[in-house]
Amino acid sequence: MQPSSRLYLSVLYQSTGMSDVDRFQILFDYCVGLTDPKHNKERFETAKPLIEQSNPVEVMFLVDALVNHFDDMETTKTVVTRLLNVVGHVLPTEVPIALTHISYIRRMMDENARIIAMLDRMKTNVTAVNKTPDAHNHWKEIQQGIRNLKPLTSHYVEKENLLFPIIERHIDRHGCLAVMWSIHDDVRHTIKQLENLMTEIPVDLLQFNTLIGRLFFDMRSMVLREERVLLPAMARLMDETMMQELSKDQFDESQVATASVRFENGRIDLATGSPTAAQLIQIFNHLPVDITLIDRNDKVVYFNTPQHRIFPRSAAVVGRSVQNCHPPKSVDIVNRILAAFRTKERTSAEFRLQMKGLYILISYIALYDEHGSYDGTLEITQDITRLKTLKGERRLLDW
Numbered sequence: 001m002q003p004s005s006r007l008y009l010s011v012l013y014q015s016t017g018m019s020d021v022d023r024f025q026i027l028f029d030y031c032v033g034l035t036d037p038k039h040n041k042e043r044f045e046t047a048k049p050l051i052e053q054s055n056p057v058e059v060m061f062l063v064d065a066l067v068n069h070f071d072d073m074e075t076t077k078t079v080v081t082r083l084l085n086v087v088g089h090v091l092p093t094e095v096p097i098a099l100t101h102i103s104y105i106r107r108m109m110d111e112n113a114r115i116i117a118m119l120d121r122m123k124t125n126v127t128a129v130n131k132t133p134d135a136h137n138h139w140k141e142i143q144q145g146i147r148n149l150k151p152l153t154s155h156y157v158e159k160e161n162l163l164f165p166i167i168e169r170h171i172d173r174h175g176c177l178a179v180m181w182s183i184h185d186d187v188r189h190t191i192k193q194l195e196n197l198m199t200e201i202p203v204d205l206l207q208f209n210t211l212i213g214r215l216f217f218d219m220r221s222m223v224l225r226e227e228r229v230l231l232p233a234m235a236r237l238m239d240e241t242m243m244q245e246l247s248k249d250q251f252d253e254s255q256v257a258t259a260s261v262r263f264e265n266g267r268i269d270l271a272t273g274s275p276t277a278a279q280l281i282q283i284f285n286h287l288p289v290d291i292t293l294i295d296r297n298d299k300v301v302y303f304n305t306p307q308h309r310i311f312p313r314s315a316a317v318v319g320r321s322v323q324n325c326h327p328p329k330s331v332d333i334v335n336r337i338l339a340a341f342r343t344k345e346r347t348s349a350e351f352r353l354q355m356k357g358l359y360i361l362i363s364y365i366a367l368y369d370e371h372g373s374y375d376g377t378l379e380i381t382q383d384i385t386r387l388k389t390l391k392g393e394r395r396l397l398d399w
Helices: 003-014 020-035 041-051 056-069 073-090 103-131 136-152 154-170 176-197 205-237 249-253 277-286 328-343
Strands: 290-295 300-303 348-355 358-368 374-383
Touching: 020 041, 020 056, 020 073, 041 073, 056 073, 056 176, 056 205, 073 176, 073 205, 103 136, 103 154, 103 205, 136 154, 136 176, 136 205, 154 176, 154 205, 176 205, 176 328, 328 358, 328 374
Parallel strands: none
Antiparallel strands: 290 300, 290 374, 348 358, 358 374
C-alpha cells in the first residue's frame, strides 16, 4: 500500500478500536457473501455496525479487494452494486469543496448533471410509451434523447484517459477503475443496441424496457460512484499537488508544444541525419497514423499527437501500464500479445474494426534491441476508410 493509503487506514481503524485487519476482513467477508444475499444474513449482522462507520476510502479499498478476489468481472460488478446499495446511506452526498475549484472536476460534475437531466426527461416518455405503445411522438422523443446522450459518453473517455492514470499513480488500491471502465463499456454497448432496436417504430416493448432500464441504472449509478465514492476518496488520499495534474490542456489541444522539448544544441544525432527536436515532433505529429510506444516493462513511454487522433490520449498516460489503457475485457488479449512478442512466437498482431463510420486498422509490432532481446511494442492505428476505395494508379498531381 502506498503511504497515503496506509496512513489513512491507520487513522480510520484506530478510531474504531479495532485492528485494520479484523475490520477489513469482516467487511470483505460480508461483501464476498453478497454473491448470495439470502444466505449472507449472519455476516450482515456482524458487519452492520462497521458499515455504519464506513466511508468512501474504505469502500474504494473493498472494491479493489473484490476485483482481485473474483475472476469474473460480471460477478464483481454485481457484488459491488449490492455493496453500494447497502452503504449508500453513509456515503457523502456532495463532492468535497476542495475538489470543486479544479476545472476538470467542475466540468465532470456539470456533465453528470446534464446526464441526470436527460435521463429524467426521457423517463416521462418511457412511461408514456408503456401506456400507449403506438405513441409515435414519445418514441421520437426517446430517439432524440438517446442521440443527445451519446455525445456525453465522452465523459467516460476522458475519465479513462485523464483521471484514471492519475489515480493509478497516487492510489495503490484502484481496482474500482476496472469496474468503472467495464460499466462505461456497458453503457456504450447499450446505447448502440437501443439505436439498432429503434430503427423502426414502434419497437419490441419488452426488449426496449430491458435495455432502457439497464441504461438508466448504469448511467445513474455511475454518477453515484463518481461523486459519492471516487471523488471523496481522492480528496482524502491525494494532496493539492497531485490534484493539479488534472489539467485537461493536453487532452483538449492534442498537440505537444515543440518549445517544451530540450536537447543539447537542439538536435538529435541519428545514423541517417541530425534533425532538431522540433523537426522530429513535426514528423511524428504529421504521420497519418496514431502511434504509441510501450517499453519492455509494459509502460507507455510515448505517443504522437496528430491533429485528429482516432483514440484520445492525455499526458497522464505516460508511465501507465499498457494493461490499464485497455478495457478489462481486452486485458487478456493484450497480455497474450505481449507474451508472444517476448518469446518471439509472434512479432506482430493486427486487428480491424469499424467505429463511427470509419474502418480502423490497428497493428502491434514487437521491438527488439541489438542483442535480439524484447525491447517493447509499437502500436500503430490508422484510418483506412479512404484507402479501401482506391483503385488504379495516380501518377500525376490532381488536386
